[in-house]
Amino acid sequence: MVRSVIKHVLLIAAGVLMIYPLLWMAVSSLRPNDLIFRQPGLWLSSLNVENYQVGWHALAFPFGQYLANSAIVVLGSIVGNLVSCSLAAYAFARLKFKLRRVWFAMMLVTIMLPFHVTVVPQYIMFSQLDWVNTFWPLLVPKFLATDAFFVFLMVQFIRGIPTQLDEAARLDGCGHIKIFGYIILPLMVPALATAAIFTFIWTWNDFFTALIYLTAPDMFTVPIALRSFIDSTGGSNWGAMFAMSVISLLPIFLAFLFGQRFLIKGIATTGLK
Numbered sequence: 001m002v003r004s005v006i007k008h009v010l011l012i013a014a015g016v017l018m019i020y021p022l023l024w025m026a027v028s029s030l031r032p033n034d035l036i037f038r039q040p041g042l043w044l045s046s047l048n049v050e051n052y053q054v055g056w057h058a059l060a061f062p063f064g065q066y067l068a069n070s071a072i073v074v075l076g077s078i079v080g081n082l083v084s085c086s087l088a089a090y091a092f093a094r095l096k097f098k099l100r101r102v103w104f105a106m107m108l109v110t111i112m113l114p115f116h117v118t119v120v121p122q123y124i125m126f127s128q129l130d131w132v133n134t135f136w137p138l139l140v141p142k143f144l145a146t147d148a149f150f151v152f153l154m155v156q157f158i159r160g161i162p163t164q165l166d167e168a169a170r171l172d173g174c175g176h177i178k179i180f181g182y183i184i185l186p187l188m189v190p191a192l193a194t195a196a197i198f199t200f201i202w203t204w205n206d207f208f209t210a211l212i213y214l215t216a217p218d219m220f221t222v223p224i225a226l227r228s229f230i231d232s233t234g235g236s237n238w239g240a241m242f243a244m245s246v247i248s249l250l251p252i253f254l255a256f257l258f259g260q261r262f263l264i265k266g267i268a269t270t271g272l273k
């Protein structure tokens with residue numbers, strides 16, 4: 001009994017320690033700029049919501065513009081990953097073709113390939129296509145099954161589906177398209193939900209890729225917009241930046257809150273334990 005109480009107390013203390021920076025940011029968003037670093041605690045002497053009003057209109061466009069841009073990129077990325085990665089996973093898990101294991105191994109190797117290795121040739125290619133300062137460089141790769149992690153996750157899930165279902169459907173005259181659409185895809189909901197949640201979180205927080213390809217202020221996503229609050233001369237509006245950071249964290253928080261059970265189920269049933 002005593003050991004259990006001590007364990008829970010330590011876990012709660014560790015949780016509070018890890019979440020303290022987030023709580024401090026939320027509290028600081030309700031403080032005047034001149035008190036943010038003079039009062040580092042979590043106690044609020046007064047409630048100031050002006051930072052949210054100022055932050056929403058502090059940049060060249062209202063912050064809702066940047067939220068909308070991020071939403072477009074995130075939704076397109078989710079659709080692209082779910083469609084392309086599920087089709088690629090079905091091919092690796094169910095189809096028999098030459099050098100299948102070799103191609104699958106090469107696909108897994110790309111997981112360990114740093115993004116910075118390919119960023120220069122990709123930028124040159126997209127620049128020649130005149131796609132710089134558009135959303136296409138952020139969306140098109142998602143429709144080409146470039147996220148090998150999700151392909152691997154779905155392959156592991158499909159391999160856990162009995163092949164007898166495929167054989168029964170094939171006896172009824174179904175081809176691979178119908179087998180995938182009517183049998184495999186409905187059973188892949190946990191894996192698809194896991195891929196959607198991870199794609200949402202990673203894409204919403206992606207700063208480097210958007211920084212490379214998006215140059216016009218009206219095309220900025222949320223991470224780049226938040227970076228615009230920081231002034232190199234030292235006149236940064238910290239209160240407004242913290243306020244907009246809190247707003248930008250709400251979609252991620254809600255996605256994890258409502259998708260947690262799908263996330264755990266999807267990972268637990270794909271062999272990634």
